[in-house]
Amino acid sequence: MPFANIKVPxxxxxxxxxxxxxxxxxxxxVDYFSEAARPHTMVLIEEVPDGGxxxxxxxxxxxxxxxxxx
Incomplete structure (x- = not known):
């Protein structure tokens, strides 16, 4: 399963x-792994609190x- 973890303020x-x-x-x-990856792709956007x-x-x-x- 492709997984991306993005951290932003x-x-x-x-x-x-x-x-x-x-x-x-x-x-x-999907461009890299084919359309078969779409239903299994996880993208997590984590918000980091100020000062963190x-x-x-x-x-x-x-x-x-x-x-x-x-």
């Missing part, structure tokens, strides 16, 4: 954007301007 994507990512990634797996990740010793908080409007 909490509230960065709208529901519609998450659905689009799921469909596109599924299509990519960082880069170069900097804890990241998503700016309000980048939050998705649901």
């Amino acid at each position: 909490q509230a960065a994507l709208s529901t519609v954007q998450k659905e689009e990512i799921i469909h596109r990634i599924t299509d990519i797996f 990740y960082g880069r170069a010793d900097e804890v990241f908080i998503i700016p309000e301007a980048y939050r998705a409007a649901n």
Whole structure:
């Protein structure tokens, strides 16, 4: 079963954007493995809360301007 795990900042994507990512990634797996992979493909989008990740010793908080409007 193809599996993709995507981690994004909490509230960065709208529901519609998450659905689009799921469909596109599924299509990519189908391109590689054939249409038989579609019903078995799992795409998991995990939202990481503010302060739950960082880069170069900097804890990241998503700016309000980048939050998705649901």
